[in-house]
Amino acid sequence: MADFSLNEDQVQIQKWIHGFAEDVIRPAAHEWDEREEFPYPIVEEAAKIGLYGWEFLMNAFADPTALTLPVAVEELFWGDAGIGMAIMGSALAAAGISGNGTPEQVMEWVPQCYGDASKVQLGAFCVSEPDAGSDVSNLRTRAVYDEANDEWVLNGTKAWITNGGIADVHVVVAAVDPELKGRGQASFVVPPGTKGLSQGQKYLKHGIRASHTAEVVLDDVRIPGRCLLGGKEKLDAKLARAREMGHSGEKQPAMATFEATRPTVGAQALGIARAAYEYALDYAKERKAFGKPIVMHQAIAFKLANMATEIDAARLLIWRAAWLSRNGGFTNGEGSMSKYKASEVAVRVTEDAIQILGGYGYTREYPVERWHRDAKIHTIFEGTSEIQQLVIARAISGMRIE
Numbered sequence: 001m002a003d004f005s006l007n008e009d010q011v012q013i014q015k016w017i018h019g020f021a022e023d024v025i026r027p028a029a030h031e032w033d034e035r036e037e038f039p040y041p042i043v044e045e046a047a048k049i050g051l052y053g054w055e056f057l058m059n060a061f062a063d064p065t066a067l068t069l070p071v072a073v074e075e076l077f078w079g080d081a082g083i084g085m086a087i088m089g090s091a092l093a094a095a096g097i098s099g100n101g102t103p104e105q106v107m108e109w110v111p112q113c114y115g116d117a118s119k120v121q122l123g124a125f126c127v128s129e130p131d132a133g134s135d136v137s138n139l140r141t142r143a144v145y146d147e148a149n150d151e152w153v154l155n156g157t158k159a160w161i162t163n164g165g166i167a168d169v170h171v172v173v174a175a176v177d178p179e180l181k182g183r184g185q186a187s188f189v190v191p192p193g194t195k196g197l198s199q200g201q202k203y204l205k206h207g208i209r210a211s212h213t214a215e216v217v218l219d220d221v222r223i224p225g226r227c228l229l230g231g232k233e234k235l236d237a238k239l240a241r242a243r244e245m246g247h248s249g250e251k252q253p254a255m256a257t258f259e260a261t262r263p264t265v266g267a268q269a270l271g272i273a274r275a276a277y278e279y280a281l282d283y284a285k286e287r288k289a290f291g292k293p294i295v296m297h298q299a300i301a302f303k304l305a306n307m308a309t310e311i312d313a314a315r316l317l318i319w320r321a322a323w324l325s326r327n328g329g330f331t332n333g334e335g336s337m338s339k340y341k342a343s344e345v346a347v348r349v350t351e352d353a354i355q356i357l358g359g360y361g362y363t364r365e366y367p368v369e370r371w372h373r374d375a376k377i378h379t380i381f382e383g384t385s386e387i388q389q390l391v392i393a394r395a396i397s398g399m400r401i402e
Contacts, residue, residue: 037212197219
């Protein structure tokens with residue numbers, strides 16, 4: 001049975017990351033949001049203390065309760081979502097490798113997504129395309145096997161990629177057999193310095209502006225056969241089953257990664273919501289109107305009460321989903337529930353925080369407008385809110401709802 005009491009190690013990690021978020025991330029958040037550049041100096045500071053690194057990620061993955069990662073991510077994003085995404089962005093590539101690769105591939109490539117304190121490296125997970133966002137079963141990026149040279153040749157364009165083009169290691173999901181749609185896809189590692197991979201346009205975004213997001217262009221990118229995650233024998237067997245039976249019974253590589261990370265993405269949104277709620281609560285206690293602190297007016301008090309309730313509800317869904325991912329698996333779309341709820345809560349709570357601050361909340365002098373901008377992406381990326389509802393609806397009905 002699930003027990004959501006944090007153990008001593010988890011409490012210490014929570015305090016440690018909160019301290020880093022408060023002392024290092026928050027003071028730099030406004031600057032890097034305005035610059036819209038990857039915050040290398042902050043990520044380097046995180047690497048020095050062991051927060052940005054594959055060891056921390058693997059220790060978190062090894063936690064049998066699975067609560068360590070969402071606890072850590074909530075504190076990071078309480079500090080700032082853009083910088084938090086810069087620190088956590090490589091984790092998606094690492095998750096793609098861990099979820100689809102052999103043990104040998106995991107040991108070879110995951111550390112290269114991070115580098116070390118003396119030389120920070122980045123990873124990027126490349127799935128979405130200009131014409132395939134939510135519909136990842138129709139990827140146009142192709143991977144063709146060159147048997148004579150034991151190489152895979154990748155061609156296509158990926159869109160909306162965190163760390164795209166600036167990463168050292170790119171994990172690319174591509175179609176091997178397009179007729180099989182999602183069942184004909186595989187994941188590949190593109191090693192550092194591989195010719196033919198380049199950055200396309202860099203997106204100028206509404207929020208999380210300290211996180212680098214860009215297109216990744218693959219033009220006759222040749223990679224060794226060993227860079228196919230899981231190996232060719234496993235892929236050939238999966239494709240054969242899919243052709244023979246009409247389905248392979250196996251998860252799509254992209255979906256397997258997203259399913260595992262949804263509670264963590266929910267924790268990102270939760271951190272933003274909590275930051276806005278705490279700031280609005282403090283402001284409401286100090287700001288006076290009509291002769292008393294505005295928190296003493298029901299219109300404000302009830303808004304704050306609802307914010308607190310929704311945040312706690314979202315956290316419980318996230319922790320339940322995280323625990324289930326390690327202890328029995330999802331049965332009713334719990335991973336999607338947690339991401340859906342937390343994302344929607346973050347948008348509402350940050351909007352309410354702006355309302356509580358009034359005109360001040362709408363200015364860049366105060367952080368709540370940035371948190372509102374940062375929150376919105378969570379209803380869009382790694383599965384829109386509508387896609388989460390679709391996953392949940394299919395799970396609870398047992399039917400193929402379109």
